Amino acid sequence: MSIKPTRSLAEKTSALLEMLSDYPGRSSVMMRCLITSALVIMISMTLQIPFLALSLIAVFYVTQKNVVLSKMTAILFFSGTTLAIGLSILTLKFTYSYPMLRILLAYVLFFGSVYMMRASKAGIVFFLTSVIIIYTHTFADVTDNADLVVRLMMWLWVAINYSILLTLITNLLFIPQDPVQQFRQVMLAQNNETLQRLECLINKTPLPEAVSAEVLQGKILSLQHLLAFAVMHNRQYKNTKAFQLARLNTISTLYLAAQHLQPVADTGLLLQVREACLALQASMANDSQFVMPEGPEWQPSSGTSPVLLKMLDTLVAFSHHHDVQAPVTQPAPEKKPFQLNPTYLKFALKTALSSFICYLIYVATDWQGIHTIMLSCVIVAQSSLGTTTQRALLRVIGAVIGSLIALLMVVLVMPHIDTIVGLLLMTLPVVALGAWVYAGSEKMSYAGIQLMFTFALALLEAFGPTFELVEIRDRIIGILLGVGIATLTHVLLWPEVEGEQLWKSISRILQNASQRIKQHAGNSLVSLQLWQELANCENIAARVALEPGGAPGDDQSEYDIYTTQAVLGHVREVLYIMDSMAVEADQTADAVYAPLRERASELLALSARAVSEPAVLAGWQSETTPADFQPQSALDRKVQHLFYEIAELLASQKKRLAEDREFDL
Structure with a gap:
């Protein structure tokens, strides 16, 4: 291995x-x-x-x-x-x-x-x-x-x-x-991409390459987040949340279905779907009720594209939502009695202890310049060991870069400025750099804040030119000491690791996917909640990889990180294929594939059980689709791909759970 x-x-x-x-x-x-x-x-x-x-x-x-x-x-x-x-x-x-x-x-x-x-x-x-x-x-x-x-x-x-x-x-x-305008614009952009693919089929031009499962997940979650902000900001959206969620699901379903469009001989249905999508585009632009355009009722035939039928059914279903202004009443959440959480108490005790140790160092040395030592203990303290390590690493990186820039400014620039204009010309590029990093990925955004803060502490605390290099040295020493003591405390005292939570979340996703694939293909679209849970799992996996003990030099930890990423990748592909099958299968095909869907559901349930009961995989042997299954259509190939991904998922879990591992370095 x-x-x-x-x-x-x-x-x-x-x-x-x-x-x-x-x-x-x-x-x-x-x-x-x-x-x-x-x-x-x-x-x-x-x-x-x-x-x-x-x-x-x-x-x-x-x-x-x-x-x-x-x-x-x-x-x-x-x-x-x-x-x-x-x-x-x-x-x-x-x-x-x-x-x-x-x-x-x-x-x-x-x-x-x-x-x-x-x-x-x-x-x-x-x-x-x-x-x-x-x-x-x-x-x-x-x-x-x-x-x-x-x-x-x-x-x-x-x-x-x-x-x-x-x-x-x-x-x-x-x-x-x-946020309402942002939500509307993103929906319009996704629906416009759907229209572009329809236009390609009508004009008989090459179709753009279909998006990957990762891109689809990002687009679905971005719409979900924007809807949450729109509901918080706008009372009308709050009162019509069910309608807005139905519109979001419609846009996402149409976008997914459009990725699987293939050239068709009869363009009648294609034109009807295009007109309906244009009407949907107009209704979103005006934030009005969507009404299906008038036209002849389409009668499907043996050669009708199931993808286009799925798109038409989705549009017709959404046109039945007439309660745009109907307020949604939700029951008040049940109030639970206040109880002390032992985990939170341990977290507070660790943070207070590390801060007190830093305070003793600060007082005992009478070193005023390292007052940031105590702040580091609070800033680094996070809800898990991986997050704490990540925050500590970002704080150190940002502080070192900010201090080096401040040092260069004191030596090379500060002697030549004596006005507020010169100060701004020296400072704003550094602020812009910190802001650019801060506005980026959450994996590194805090480094931008720390870069700017360390630079400002060194050069902007006095109301005049600063030439003290000692201040820069003291700040970085205080930060490094505080980060080191805080991280060591969280590692040694009740470390909060997330590995177990990660696999419980993966098991829950697999169980939900198993139940969903049993349903009729027309109703088995993967819910937003499943995509959100997968995104949360990916974030937890990134933090687990940063936990002490997960260093690249550790073969066992390196293998665990790799297999976790492999499992998450297979789960993403399984969810994507489930969505693809749902938009491509008609009722006739659903009846044909019912036994295969039942078997896929059993295998996903087995994968979910294996998280807590490794012994269930002891006798499992790699399997794909039945031997007599010969893929002939695009949908057949997707079914084959689904079983392949499930088999790879189970194989990855079995390798991870094996008691004896031999590493071929």
């Missing part, structure tokens, strides 16, 4: 360049960050508002892809900073003269905030609360002047919240499209 070799340097470079490449919306996020950051720098430097680096952090976080997310983030940030500053001032009011009591009470509040960061839906509020509590807690160690400490806290509140307000105004001015 051999394992998949690690990716080459060229492949890693290609993947990095792909994550840094442009895509729709990325430039907009970067420009909004850049414009607001320029305004914040000018205002803070002119009015001498301290904590400029924290102001820029708020700018980045509040700048989101749409108005809904920007407003929500702004409200949560305002709530978190107000709560944190209020608690910090109350703590100092009663414990300022008693250092031991002050430290104890601060960490009690910190512990509670970190716990609620995991337990509450508004986790970002308590994340900010914990960060500010642990940050302002050190103000009392710097000076004996209580008035100065309170003044610093109030300035901290001003620095964060004025930048939040400015960012929100900028986003409202420079995002002309609300």
